Each structure stands twice: as C-alpha cells, then as structure tokens.
Amino acid sequence: MHDLVLKTLGIGDLLAWLGVPDGSLVYPVVASVFPLVFLIIFALLAVYAERKVSALIQNRLGPMETGPWGLFQTTADILKLIQKEDITPKAADKILFFVAPVLVFTGTYASLAAFPWSSGFVGADLNVGIFYLLAISSLVVAGLLMAGWGSNNKWSLYGAVRSTAQIVSYEIPAGLAVLTAIVTTGTLSMNGIIRHQEGMWFGLLFQSPFLFVAFIIYLIASLAEVNRTPFDLPEAESELVGGYHTEYSGMKFAMFFLAEYGNMFIVSGIAVAVFMGGWLTPWGTEPSVLMGVVWMILKSLFFVFFQMWLRWTLPRFRVDQLMYLCWKVLIPIAFACLIGQAAVEVYL
C-alpha cells in the first residue's frame, strides 16, 4: 500500500523533494499514519453521527450549538478530554491501568493493516488476511481484562469478566460464519475473497441461503464483539456504572472510545469484504482504485449506521441469555451453514 498512498497523495514526491532518500524508513512511517488519521477522523464523525442518529430516533435535535448543526461538538469534546486531569486510582495496578487502553487501541489500529480498502490498496495483502483480522481484533479482550483488573474496582471487574466471556464466545459463531464464506472463495486473502465475488450482485450474500444465514450470524456476533447493544453488557451503564472504563478519565478514556468506534468500522468492513463484495460495486464490477475506496467505505458505513440504529432501539440481554444465544442458537446454526455450504460446493 505504501507505494500507492505515497503516489496517490503525492507524499512520495513531497518526501523526495525534501531530500529523503529512497528506501528510507520515513516512507512506511508516513504511509502508516494514513490509517491512523482515517481512524481519528472516522471516530470524530461517527460519534457525531451516533448523536444525530439517536436524536433522530428519539425526537430530539442532538448537538446544535457548536458550529453549524453542532458539527464541531465532538472536536470540542476531544479538546475537553485532552485538558482533563488524568486520574489513576490509588489502589489501581499502575502498569495494567496504563497499558490497557493502549493495548485496546493497538488491536484496532493493527487490524487496519490488512484492511482491504481497494484493489491493490491494502496495507499487507496477507494470504491469511481474514485470519489475521479475526485474530488481531481479539487483542481487545486482553486490554479490557487488564483495564477491569487494573482499576481495582468491583464494577470494572464485572465488566471485564463479562466482556471476556462474551467476546471469546462470540468469536466462534463469527469465525464459523466467515468460514462458510471461505469454503466458497477458497482463499483467506482479503483481496482474494473480494475478487472471487466479482460479477455477483451484492457479493456472496445472495449466492446461497447458507451464506445469507451465515451473514446474519456474523452480523449478530460482530455486534457482540464490539460490545454494542443489545450486547453492551460489559459497559452496561445502568447495571455496572461504566463497566471496565468506570475509573478511566481524560485521554485514556478517549482511547477506549476511539477503539470502540474504530472496531465498529472494522467489523462492518469485514462483513462487507467477506459477504458483500468489499470494494466491488454492488453490481459486481471492479471499480477504479479510488472508487473502490469509496464503495468500501460507503458499504461499511451502512453497517455502522445499522449498529447505531439497533443501539437506540433494543434493550440489553442478560448474561445468561447472551451465552444461551451464542452456544445454543448461533453456533449450531453456524455449523449447519458451514456443512451445508460445504455440501453445496462439493456436490453442485
């Protein structure tokens, strides 16, 4: 991707003009800043969108005061968070408390390395791309557990234990659902999966009933993985005060927030890449590199909106119901889909 970013944005020329030699470390560093910038801008706009979507659903206006239609509200919030005192509770485990938000954010940021923005526009088109994405996004569990334990707060601990149980469980149906698609595509590479869907309307989604069900399962499981309603138990405000981030303030809290919104985009992106043709046009042709980015982001944003929509409509599950849904409903169905799709591939 480096070459592409450098070429498209003209940064390469700029650096060359500044006298940076070819093959210098500066190039990859500059290129890797791009996803970070995207993540921050996305989080800013997503928080704003979340507020506006909730306002729409709840017959309110949402933020209106800061800038036109309140557009700068999130910017103002970030400025406020930067200025806040960074409190570490006396009884907290200092190291864990500090590392946790960093680790959570690392998982999110690292996922973007294999994120298929467009044809040829992918940080590292690994031959195990989807595997890497699913694995690295689980890093968040360690961060949450550290945050909950390190805070030395009973409510935080509850939130951390809940989220660990939840994310670890829901990775199974999510993984099985993705496997169902991989059975068809025959490759784990992100761009390979997407290229396989060329010429299909809306990608794999409507290719077989098994894939459609697998897609729904992935959608549900992905909600649980990013702790969104109806699976927002780890941070269940009305039960656990704030869950694992009860004790966090200032920029550390902002890191959790950034990671949460980043993860929303990433799970949506995976859903889009695996089941809905990724950067292909909805009618299955290959767009230009730049239009590919546009299609990828547009499709992902639709699912981000879908997550917000659900959040402001549904109540929250209880812990045991959450586990019941995962182990007794989603996993058997996901297995059935996997076997069914495999049979389709072999016999049809």
Add this chain to the structure above:
Amino acid sequence: MPHLKTEEMIMNMGPQHPSTHGVLRLELVTDGEVVKSITPHIGYLHRCFEKHGEELTYPMIIPFTDRLDYLASMNNNHAFNLAVEKLLNLEVPRKVEFIRVIVAELQRIASHLVAIGTFGADIGAVTPFLWTFRDREVILNLFENLTGARMLYNYMWPGGVARDFPKGFREEIGAFITYFRPKIRDLNNLLTGNHIFISRTAHVGVLPADVAVNYNCTGPVLRGSGVKWDLRKNDPYSIYPEFEFDIPVGQGTMGTLGDTWDRYYIRCQEMEQSLNIIEQALAKFPVEDATDVQAAVPRRIKPPAGEVYARAENPRGELGFYIISDGGTKPFRVRAKSPCFVNLAVLPALGKGIMVSDIVAILGSIDIVLGEVDR
C-alpha cells in the same frame, strides 16, 4: 469439584449508581453474577418531613408534601388535603373535586411515564426514556400553565385549589388526550412487545400475591401480582365513584403471574384508564358553575382535637396521612405512610439467587422514589 468454594463478594450498589433511582444503597452479597442477598440501606435523603409537620401550620405543610414523592406532587397534595378536610369536616365544592381528579389523573400519567421510561433505561433501552419524557413534558407544560410550577405545585388547599382552570385549559387537556393515546401504542410497539425486553422481564422477580399482601405492598406492585385492590374503587374518595374505569391487574401474560413484566404492564394500562377518567371528568365538568375555587378554603385552619387517617391511591400505591390535632393551628403529629418505603421492603424477598442485571429490572419495576422512602 464440590470441595472448591468460590468466594463471595460484597458489593455496594449505590448510593451513587445510575439505576438505584436516587440515593439508595443496596448491599449485595454476590457469587459471580448471582446475587445471594440484598440489603437496602436508606436514609440518605431524610429531610425530617414529619418533624417539620409538627412545627408548621396546616397550609404550610402542603409544600412539604410536594417533596415526598416529587414525581406525583398533585397526588400527595390530594392525600394530605383529604386528611385535613376529614379533620375539619369540610365540604369541598363539586367543581373543586372535578379539578382535583383531573389534575391528579394527569399527574398519575406523568408519574407512570417516568416509571416506564426509567425502567426501559434500566433494561438498556434508552429511547423509550426520551419518548416518555417528551410526552411528560406536555403534561408539565399544562401544569405550568395552571400553577406556575413544573414539579412542586402547592396546588391543592384544604377545601379548594389555588387557582381555577385558565381559559381554554380543558380544551388543552382534550388535545393532550388525543395526542397521547397513539403514543401509548407506539410505546407498546417499541418496548412492551420487544422480544429481548420480554426475556429480560418475564419470569423475573416473581412476587406471589400472598407475599405481596403480607408485605403490605400497594399500587402497581400489588396489582401486578393479580390482587385487585385500588383505593379509588375499594375505598372511594373524592368523586371517583362517578367515573367508570377498570383496575388492570397482572395476568401473567408473558410469564409467571406477578413477574416484572406484569408490574411494568400494569402502568401502561393504568395510563389508558387515567385517560378514560379524565375524558369523563371533562365531559361532566360543571362548566356553568362559577364558584370561586378558593371559596371553601377556611381563613384560619384550626381543627378540633382528634386524630384522623386518610389515604389516597397514588401512582406508586397507597399514601396515607395520619394526623393528630391538639386543637391548635399546628398538628401535634403528622405521619406519612409511604407506599415506596413499603414496596422497597419486598426487594430482599425477591432478590435471592437472581442475577445482578435482574436487580436493576426488579428495582425499576417496583418504581421507588427515594424522596418518599426517606421522607
């Protein structure tokens, strides 16, 4: 591995907690997510209402009653005035009774809206909370127009009310009724029938009728257990016997009789019944009657020595006032029998072997107001 004993953890839920509906502290003994026992600790909002009552004249106590159950100030006023009027043997003009019933029922709707909204928020659905507050706002605006205050009205006085209905006020209430009926339907579509909501509330916190009666529960908590007991019918006061309305009781529709869902749904149904009462009251309202609403208010309230107990059906249950008069202008003793206090007492009985999330649901369905629990 039966020899492995997991450690129990004591948690303090509150006094600062989003779902204790005020400054209530619940001491939980938990084993993982399972709660072994609950002990409520109250008193964080104690404001010496009863002691104040002994130091103030009767009309001066009324603003203090506003602050008991601050979500149902009109009903508190009503109950207290019933007691004072009984003590004075005072005849209340018919027009005043109509005004009182209308505002009391409006207040009941406003109070239930808060109960339903916060209950939804406790379960994790935030949108119903804002919808109910939007509709409650309409009622508060009506009250603001009528009394000048939005929460604590000091509106009902012994023998009368503070102000007559302003011009066009009855039409505004009529407009509210037509506005509000479809909103109850919307709310039922969004929350009541939601699958997740039902799975969170049905079969949870089942309160059998005999336990409810033994604990002296009243209001929606008692009726949710299937006991048909409503003071407006069973011990009628004011002009309630003139109106036709049903008393909704729990049926166990979605789960077990007396579960959290039943207690919740009672409130939805009661709002409809209150609308019916208001509609009838507006239709029968003595429009021609030009009596001054303050005409029957005594200039000086100095009841004869004696004692009296009067009670009224508040949104949260039976609110009673026990007043002892020594013949002076100040009561010798004022005692408030608070429904929230009694209903809260049933929580430890319900809270054995449930999940932490269920506490929030049960507490929300009991719907306490700490201002009244502590007084």
